[in-house]
Amino acid sequence: MVDTYSQYGFRLNNDLVVMGPMAIFPKSVLSWNVNNHHDINEDSLSLFCALEPKIDLLVLGIGDVPVTPELSKRILGFMRKHKINIEILKTEQACATFNFLSAESRVVAAALIPPAHITVNENDMLQSKLRQESLYKVND
Numbered sequence: 001m002v003d004t005y006s007q008y009g010f011r012l013n014n015d016l017v018v019m020g021p022m023a024i025f026p027k028s029v030l031s032w033n034v035n036n037h038h039d040i041n042e043d044s045l046s047l048f049c050a051l052e053p054k055i056d057l058l059v060l061g062i063g064d065v066p067v068t069p070e071l072s073k074r075i076l077g078f079m080r081k082h083k084i085n086i087e088i089l090k091t092e093q094a095c096a097t098f099n100f101l102s103a104e105s106r107v108v109a110a111a112l113i114p115p116a117h118i119t120v121n122e123n124d125m126l127q128s129k130l131r132q133e134s135l136y137k138v139n140d
Contacts, residue, residue, distance in 0.1 A: 001102055002095040010095075020115045023054075032111055034049060035063040037071060040111075042078050048109055049082040056107045057085045061094025064115035073125055091115050105132050 001134070002024065009019040012029065019033040034044050048058050058079065062071070063140045067088050087097060091112055096108035108137045 001099045002110075002112070005091060005112075006112055007116060007118060009114055010112065021111070022109045024098065024112065025051075026105075026108065032113075034111075034113060036113060037065055038135040040075060041051060045075070045078060045111070046125060047077075048084060048111070051109070055084060055109045057087060057101065057109075059094045059098045059101070059108060059110040060086055060088045060090035061110060061112040062088060063091055064117055065090075076122070 002010055002016075003013045004011045009017060010022055010024075011017050016029065018024075018029055018031065021034050022028045023032040030047075032044070032047075040060070045058075048055060060075065067090075072088055075086060075088060087094075089097060091114065094110055094112055098108060102104060103106040105106075
């Protein structure tokens, strides 16, 4: 499962760090050779069509850019030809969706592009502060 992400890549729940875009499956992970959402095409998606057993759903995380009708049309047409369902989301939502479906033991894959910008909320700041305090805590 995907634990965290940054502008540079992803950290999985087994502490594996993947730099750059990745293709992730319930039991394996690969580097995905795209630079951004403009590089998503039939060639870059062909990997997901060649898998056996066939995946139920491909979760596509396109970074932090909005999903456009042009991108959706281009991708949906190709995936329909191969009878693979696809969900196109921003990477933050795509990671959560992939983790949820994997936890349900679904045959799912995700193609994830790191976002260019990370938004930080109050909860993120609190968790970071607590983690930092625990690192420097002196045990009595």
